[in-house]
Amino acid sequence: MPEWIQILQGLLTPVVAFVGIYFAWQQLAIARAKLQHELFDRRYKIFEATRSFLTNILTEGDVHREAQWKYRAEIAAAEFLLNEDVCLYLEDIWKHAVNLEALSKRREGMLGEEKRLEYIDREDDELGWLLEQLPLLSKRFKPFLHLEPVPKWPWSKG
Secondary structure, three states: OOHHHHHHHHHHHHHHHHHHHHHHHHHHHHHHHHHHHHHHHHHHHHHHHHHHHHHHHHOOOOOOOHHHHHHHHHHOOOOHHHHHHHHHHHHHHHHHHHHHHHHHHHHHHHOOOOHHHHHHHHHHHHHHHHHHHHHHHHHHHHHOOOOOOOOOOOOOOO
């Protein structure tokens, strides 16, 4: 057998190994990109639920119990998808909404004007806090809604 054929046979194994490694790396990159997109979708649903919840409160000036429980159900997965800071923030939004509803209900049955005005001021404070959260919401979620480009080669960044 000629020497060049023996050399080619010897090179065939490393070439096949390199091609196999390249395809395995491509599969890994695709799996990571798919996971990243799935996480994005799930996290965006929580973002959208929170934005919708705040928008409805600010549009109506009040929050109904059904809306509160719907919001709680829509953000239930947050503890698995977001960090503790954002989870606590979502919890704060819910607590302020609950306080707003409670103040509104208590105010309805009050007879004394001074007490009613006190409750109206507290309602305004809660509503004001919730209003301030709408523009801050994107900043809180931005680190979790970022998509990385899929690198073409193992040594490249994008």
